[in-house]
Amino acid sequence: MFHSYVLFGYWFIKNVIVGVPWPESYWPIIATILWTAFFARMAYRWIMRLDAQYGRGKGWEMESITVKLPYEKARKT
Amino acid sequence: MLENVRVFLAEYYIYLKFIHLMAVMVWVWSTSVAYAFYLVPVFKAWRRNPDDGEVIAMRNWVMERFDQGASYEHTAFPIVMITGPLLYWVGGFDMGLGWLSLKLLIVVGLFLPIEVMDYYLSHFGGSKQHFRERGDWQGYEVAIHRHWWFLLLTSPAIMMSAMFVLFLAITKPF
Numbered sequence: 705m706f707h708s709y710v711l712f713g714y715w716f717i718k719n720v721i722v723g724v725p726w727p728e729s730y731w732p733i734i735a736t737i738l739w740t741a742f743f744a745r746m747a748y749r750w751i752m753r754l755d756a757q758y759g760r761g762k763g764w765e766m767e768s769i770t771v772k773l774p775y776e777k778a779r780k781t
Numbered sequence: 782m783l784e785n786v787r788v789f790l791a792e793y794y795i796y797l798k799f800i801h802l803m804a805v806m807v808w809v810w811s812t813s814v815a816y817a818f819y820l821v822p823v824f825k826a827w828r829r830n831p832d833d834g835e836v837i838a839m840r841n842w843v844m845e846r847f848d849q850g851a852s853y854e855h856t857a858f859p860i861v862m863i864t865g866p867l868l869y870w871v872g873g874f875d876m877g878l879g880w881l882s883l884k885l886l887i888v889v890g891l892f893l894p895i896e897v898m899d900y901y902l903s904h905f906g907g908s909k910q911h912f913r914e915r916g917d918w919q920g921y922e923v924a925i926h927r928h929w930w931f932l933l934l935t936s937p938a939i940m941m942s943a944m945f946v947l948f949l950a951i952t953k954p955f
Contacts, residue, residue: 747937756828773842
């Protein structure tokens with residue numbers, strides 16, 4: 705959706721606001737489609753890894769210790 | 782009168798650009814270390830151990846610190862959004878420049894709505910500190926989940942787009 709917005713927005717700026725014909729070939733549309741497909745796959749895998757849905761966290765270990773966590777006092781209103 | 786202001790400011794274009802670039806640097810990088818090395822490891826540990834009370838306590842503390850740390854980014858962003866159009870106006874740029882059109886499309890269509898949501902999540906209605914001070918722990922948990930979802934969905938887009946916008950602004954390729 706975002707890539708469509710950028711493609712259409714750029715088309716609008718070039719053709720309507722500036723008054724220059726664009727695109728002059730199919731390459732911008734092809735590049736947008738290819739980049740969208742690549743980005744969608746890359747983003748999906750990025751999100752899944754970030755959310756710990758991929759991998760098992762073998763590089764980390766959990767250590768149970770007692771800590772004091774400083775919190776700001778509630779603001780008086 | 783506006784033309785007089787523009788002519789006056791044109792003498793200070795390079796100083797406006799300095800302020801703009803400093804603010805962009807803060808906006809882009811200020812949360813990166815906290816995000817990558819504090820927030821992400823703790824949240825991943827939480828996602829793998831969702832019922833672990835000690836992990837949840839750490840998660841909550843890290844999230845609230847991150848919310849506070851975002852104040853640097855959220856102070857810089859309005860400066861970027863004010864100096865950017867000033868540079869456009871004072872510098873005599875026009876939308877015929879391809880790199881500028883593409884950059885502005887990304888700024889208006891992606892960065893602006895994401896930052897509006899980020900302000901809400903970190904400082905206003907979605908602020909975890911506010912829920913904690915009210916003793917609303919159910920709301921707190923909802924807010925944590927909401928913020929995590931937001932970070933998950935926006936991270937790839939923001940990281941790639943921010944680099945691309947910097948590339949466009951510096952190299953001005955078309």
